[in-house]
Amino acid sequence: MRRRIFWAIIGVPSALIVIGAGAAFSLQMTRHMISGLWNMPDRLPALSTNSQVHYQPGAEDFARDVAALYPDAIARVEAMHGRRFAHPVTVGAYATPEAYAAANGQGSDVPVGVTFAGRVNLSPKLFWPQHQRLRAILTHELSHAHINGWIGAVAYIHLPNWFKEGLAVMVSEGGGAESVSEPEARAAIQRGEHFLVEETGSLRTLVGVKFTQAPRADSPSHVTLLAYRQAGMFVRYLHDSDAPAFQRMLQAVLDGRPCVEAVRVGYRQDIQALWRTFARRS
Numbered sequence: 001m002r003r004r005i006f007w008a009i010i011g012v013p014s015a016l017i018v019i020g021a022g023a024a025f026s027l028q029m030t031r032h033m034i035s036g037l038w039n040m041p042d043r044l045p046a047l048s049t050n051s052q053v054h055y056q057p058g059a060e061d062f063a064r065d066v067a068a069l070y071p072d073a074i075a076r077v078e079a080m081h082g083r084r085f086a087h088p089v090t091v092g093a094y095a096t097p098e099a100y101a102a103a104n105g106q107g108s109d110v111p112v113g114v115t116f117a118g119r120v121n122l123s124p125k126l127f128w129p130q131h132q133r134l135r136a137i138l139t140h141e142l143s144h145a146h147i148n149g150w151i152g153a154v155a156y157i158h159l160p161n162w163f164k165e166g167l168a169v170m171v172s173e174g175g176g177a178e179s180v181s182e183p184e185a186r187a188a189i190q191r192g193e194h195f196l197v198e199e200t201g202s203l204r205t206l207v208g209v210k211f212t213q214a215p216r217a218d219s220p221s222h223v224t225l226l227a228y229r230q231a232g233m234f235v236r237y238l239h240d241s242d243a244p245a246f247q248r249m250l251q252a253v254l255d256g257r258p259c260v261e262a263v264r265v266g267y268r269q270d271i272q273a274l275w276r277t278f279a280r281r282s
């Protein structure tokens, strides 16, 4: 475990160096990341029945619920990603929003699950009052952790968010996008309100997905969920329209190749052309 903590501590700051000096917000972001590294769930007690599942004292029942879902969620991600996990993934179940926010690298208790430094952190909201989302959110986060485990923090950050989120939404059958329906997401695409099909990601755009034009939505979080739903539909379209191409693309991603290149390896056409076909059919 010490070795893994060591690599997380090496990996995340090197990702910070990648952003370089500059962005004003990065100071605050750096603070959240340092807090996350300092409060990784590895330090918390683990369940005797599943040593990957750690819990803040008071969240033991929550951790047991996570452990019950863990094997199926792992199997689902491995089947959909076409590869085993590079290493077992630590999951942290939290009792308080404060401890959760301190550990998740974002300094916020708004998202219900966050994968940070290869660890899955789960909000106490998933024990109550949003327990019905636990299976999907755990699977969604494990999709992120699976990719992160194979390619490391720096290459992971350079994958575009729509790809990572769309894949996680598809693999978890809607996890993270539950409150936006497919018809709503499709109608927005038809109005030209859709996420920007970016070819790379960066630390500046670590969370959220950019839009081509501002969608009709009542809150910023609804905009994010709309993007997640649309990205999930696009990634599922990529999967359903050509499953062998999808696997070639995903294996290239898991081998550490940039997204644009991986898409070309898989589909022998570029991502923008694939998007146009998808959007026409939506």
Ligand SMILES: [Zn+2]
Pocket: 140, 144, 164, 165, 168, 176
């Ligand atoms: Zn996600």
